Amino acid sequence: MPSLKDIRRRITSVKKTQQITRAMRMVAAAKLRRAQEAIESARPYAERMRETLVEVAASQGAEHPLLATRETVKNVDVVVISSDRGLCGAFNSNVLKRAEQEIAARDRTAERLAIATIGRKASEFFGRRRREQIVRSITTIARIDYAHAQQIAAALAQRFLSGESDEVWLVHSEFISTITQRPRVVKLLPLAPEPSQAATDKPPFTIEPSAEKLLALLVPKALEVEIFRALLDNQAGEHAARMTAMESATRNSEDMISRLTLQYNRARQAAITKELVEIVSGAEAL
Amino acid sequence: MSLELNIVTPEGTRYEGQVEALVVPGAEGDFGVLPGHERFLAAVRIGELQIQDGRHALWAAVSDGFAEVNGDKVVLMVDSCEFAGDIDAARAERARARAEREIEQLRAAHAEATNFLIEERALQRALIRIQVASKPQRPM
Numbered sequence A: 001m002p003s004l005k006d007i008r009r010r011i012t013s014v015k016k017t018q019q020i021t022r023a024m025r026m027v028a029a030a031k032l033r034r035a036q037e038a039i040e041s042a043r044p045y046a047e048r049m050r051e052t053l054v055e056v057a058a059s060q061g062a063e064h065p066l067l068a069t070r071e072t073v074k075n076v077d078v079v080v081i082s083s084d085r086g087l088c089g090a091f092n093s094n095v096l097k098r099a100e101q102e103i104a105a106r107d108r109t110a111e112r113l114a115i116a117t118i119g120r121k122a123s124e125f126f127g128r129r130r131r132e133q134i135v136r137s138i139t140t141i142a143r144i145d146y147a148h149a150q151q152i153a154a155a156l157a158q159r160f161l162s163g164e165s166d167e168v169w170l171v172h173s174e175f176i177s178t179i180t181q182r183p184r185v186v187k188l189l190p191l192a193p194e195p196s197q198a199a200t201d202k203p204p205f206t207i208e209p210s211a212e213k214l215l216a217l218l219v220p221k222a223l224e225v226e227i228f229r230a231l232l233d234n235q236a237g238e239h240a241a242r243m244t245a246m247e248s249a250t251r252n253s254e255d256m257i258s259r260l261t262l263q264y265n266r267a268r269q270a271a272i273t274k275e276l277v278e279i280v281s282g283a284e285a286l
Numbered sequence B: 001m002s003l004e005l006n007i008v009t010p011e012g013t014r015y016e017g018q019v020e021a022l023v024v025p026g027a028e029g030d031f032g033v034l035p036g037h038e039r040f041l042a043a044v045r046i047g048e049l050q051i052q053d054g055r056h057a058l059w060a061a062v063s064d065g066f067a068e069v070n071g072d073k074v075v076l077m078v079d080s081c082e083f084a085g086d087i088d089a090a091r092a093e094r095a096r097a098r099a100e101r102e103i104e105q106l107r108a109a110h111a112e113a114t115n116f117l118i119e120e121r122a123l124q125r126a127l128i129r130i131q132v133a134s135k136p137q138r139p140m
Helices: A004-059 A091-109 A120-129 A146-161 A211-285 B089-108 B113-133
Strands: A075-081 A112-118 A134-138 A167-175 A181-189 A206-208 B003-009 B012-019 B021-026 B029-033 B040-044 B047-053 B056-062 B065-070 B073-078 B081-083
Touching (some): A004 B065, A004 B073, A075 A120, A075 A211, A091 A181, A146 A167, A146 A211, A181 A211, A211 B065, B003 B021, B021 B040, B047 B113, B056 B113, B089 B113
Parallel strands (some): A112 A134, B003 B073
Antiparallel strands (some): A167 A181, B021 B029, B021 B047, B047 B056
16 A cells, blocks of 8 residues: 555656646647648649649650659669657557568568668667668658658659669558548559549640650659658658647546545545544543 | 639649739740640749739749649649748848858869759759849739
8 A cells, every 4th residue: 555645746746747748739739730731732732743744644655764664673662751759659650560561571572672761760660670771761850841852752763763773662651630640552663643534635735845854854743742742741640649649648647647636535534544543542541 | 814823832832813924934945924825834944933913023933843824724833932022032142152152162072063963953043032032022
């Protein structure tokens, strides 16, 4: 049986923890709002870009090396995106687990597999286990801007074009809603533009400089957009997951406090009763 | 007759509205768009965008992307687009100084041509921003 003082100390400590989790929840909520806005802002650009890409790729019959599927896939790159910080529930472990599966599956067929990680949790996870396979890590992403996506896209495209990789896969968390984030695996390269349902009965575009040259500019952009989207999703998902985790932590500490308070009151009462009994029996003895 | 202009960047929509005409810095040279333009798709380089909107002229600094003219709809998909009034001239000036310094260092180190590219583009962007910043601002 813990003493009164012990219980009191526990209650104070749980209260302090609760203050922290509550503050973290509020911070995460504010950051989530901003991250969601960033996703919304990126959407029109991404949609426009895809439509244009589909149109140019389809109508002109132009080709681009980043769109070409290779017959034999020997070298595979897997890019994994996670958050930098923990305390966000199963957010990172979900995506890392999925990545692990994907890597295991690809490893059986590929001759050589390389892992690139973005975010500290992913780089720690794979860094410990398969150090030799890390090609490149961007450890800290404090604030995501488009330039990050451009850097990553350029590096991946270069590996693909030089033949160091024949296929590039991306594993990241998809932000579905505040309560749902799902790991998503997507083939980054060779890029396959999804055909749009809109029938193109319009006259073809006059293209300047030429379809071929325009495609050469469009395709790397489409890759950047895909990566940018994944980074934004990851960011929003992290904050959403942290918000949920911290909310339930706050609730749990609430429960704990009430349980401890109950225990404390019982112990206090027991002590009083004991004292009374002692006084009474002391009086009787006289 | 007017054109419906939409300027989108990865960080958000920058302009949405009816305009009379615009001059776009195309990769192959500047081109003007007026209502009734043919269906046209072009690459856009780092440069100065001019929009004729009623009685006013607006200027913006844009960087690489694409312009799509489709009937009376014009869509600009660019990496960035900053209007004259939104540009921080001091920051652009600092960016220019930094890019120039970097290029100087690369030159001193006899770096390869590809290394210059990034800095040269940064310099180009800074110069355009400085140029656009001195233009009349967007009337509010």
